[in-house]
Amino acid sequence: MPGSEPDLELINVRLPLEQDGGLFKLTVRGGIWSAVEAQQGPAEPDGHIPIGDAGLEELSDAPALDLQGKVALPGFVDAHMHLDKAYSIEHVRNQSGTLREAIEGYRSLAASFSKDTIKARIVKAALASVSFGSLTLRSHLDVPLHLGREVAMRTVEAALEAREEVGSFVDIQYFPMFYYDPAKDGEMTAFAEETLRMGIDGVGGAPHLTPDPEQNIGWAFKLAAGFGRLIDLHIDESDDPAVKTIDTYCDHIVRNGYSGKATAGHLCSLSAMEQPEADRLIAKMAEAGVGAVTLPAVNLYLQGRGDSGNVRRGVTRIKELAEAGVPLAAASDNIQDPFHPFGRGDMLQIGLITAYAAHLAKEEDIPKVLSMLTNTPAAIVGLTNYGIRPGFPAGFVVLDAASGESLLQELPAARWVYNKSRWIHASQIKRQWAKRS
Ligand SMILES: [Zn+2]
Known part of the structure; x- marks a missing residue:
């Protein structure tokens, strides 16, 4: 009601995405x-409580901070x-560190x-992500139909139940990785269509x-278009410059009117190509309106495994894609599984790895890195009212840092997270030091 007391008032806030070092008051x-x-x-x-002093309960009762x-x-x-695979490393390791061994080991x-x-892993990884400040997640899902319909459907059901369980904290989108074999078209099409009817969001x-x-x-576009869904494919996760499904993907995006509705993850081989060919494909991507997602932690881990000496890093051409106007996000990919033994669902950690991998470390680069974790992926996953702006969901x-740059310098442990009309996570920062007796 206009004129009524706000639910929450915050003073002395810094908003590094606004490119303004000043302080803000938010309600x-x-x-x-x-x-x-x-x-x-x-x-x-004026009655405002310092946020660092308050635990979750005090925070929830405080109208002004x-x-x-x-x-x-x-x-x-x-x-x-890949929330469904998270924390599986205790069961399946990866001795060679290659993508092939990761796939075969997990399978x-x-x-x-x-x-x-599977459900417990999704819930745990989703809530870990929330504790670091992520409020929208898109997860691919492993659906190995060749191991039997029941095995493939198990992950889908687990994912939908997990989403229900954590729905008051975080929004999750699912894109199963359908493995299309023309010899088994009917079986896969029937399975994929059923998952979309069950509440799966898009086609992976x-x-x-x-x-x-x-x-x-072609099959993926027919399926996605038939259901009016988005499409998000793993594209060219390989060091081999001859692997370029992005070329065909762009043709289909244009043909099917999927500009702004299709995403390409990884794009590793793009970085291994000769410059003229990479230039051609990047220009084609910008023209087609495909969104790109770089997964630098996982690519640094899995790619370049056949190289010695000057080892390729596998990370796509981040700066060149961004300069060409391709919307480019950075994301976690795998967490503590055979595809990536590290990671914890912390986008700030991913931001730091992106900054290293792409040489994005000048002061003016920092907002670009932060946008790759916030505004750009929000647009890619289809959020239309995202941001700290009047009228948008709060x-x-x-984060316990005084600037965008210090976020990457300090990777502050302390975070306070608010979503869906309430505080959902709080750190307390009362540092204590031992006294000398
Ligand atoms: Zn992936």
């Missing part, structure tokens, strides 16, 4: 940003994850993971790993 009413006002300087607290110059960002959008155990196991896959990539891409994370 929330009914879970929506009602005002975002630049302050003239530091504001005197002093952020003391800390940074707030709209909730991170982790646009490419050899896929049938042994129960629905409850990895055409460069299938018997006929071109047919796979889903945000406060």
Whole structure:
């Protein structure tokens, strides 16, 4: 109601995405940003509680908080994850560190993971991500239909149940990785259509790993268009410069009117190509309107395994894609599984790895890196009212840092997360030091 007290008032907030080093006062009413006002300087607290002093309960009862110059960002959008595989490394390791061994190792155990196991992994990884400030996740799903329909459907059911369980904290989109073999068209089409009817969001896959990539891409578009869904494929996750399914993908995007509705993850081989060919494909991507997602942690780990000496890093051409106007996000990909032994669902960690991998470390590069974790993936996954702006939903994370650059310098452990009209996670920062007796 206009004129009523806000649910929440925050003073002395820094908003590094606004490209303004100043302080802001923010107000929330009914879970929506009602005002975002630049302050003239530091504001005197008037009953405002310092955010670092409050635990989750005190925070929830406090209508006014002093952020003391800390940074707030709209909730991170982790646009490419594999929540169903997270934390499986205790069961399946990767001795060679290659993509091939990761796929074969996971597949050899896929049938042994129960629905409850998969569901528990998704819930754990999703909530870990929330604790670091991610509020929208897009996860690919492993659906090994060749191991039997029940095995493939198990992951889909686990994923939908897990989403229900964590739905008051975080929004999750699912894109199963349909493995299209023309010899088994009918079986896969029936399975895929059923998952979309059950509530699966869009169409995924990895055409460069299938018997006929071109047919796979055509099939994926027919399926997605038939259901009016988005498409998000693993594209060219390979060091081999001859692997270029992105070429065909762009043709299909244009032909099917999928500009702005199709995403390409990885694009590793693009970095291995000769410059003129890479230039041609990047220009084609910009023209086609495809969104790109780089997964630098996983690519640094899995790619370049056949090289010695000057080892290729596998990370796509981040700067060149961005300069050509291709929307480019960075994301987690795998967390503690045979595809990536590290990671914790922390987009700030991914931002730092991206900054290293792409040589994005000048002061003016920092907002670009932060956009790759926030605004750009939000657009890629289809969020239309994303950001700290009046009228938009107030889903945000406060981080214990005084600037965008210090986010990457300090990787602050302390985070406070607000979503869907309430605080959902809080760190307390009372540093204590031992006294000398
Ligand atoms: Zn992936």
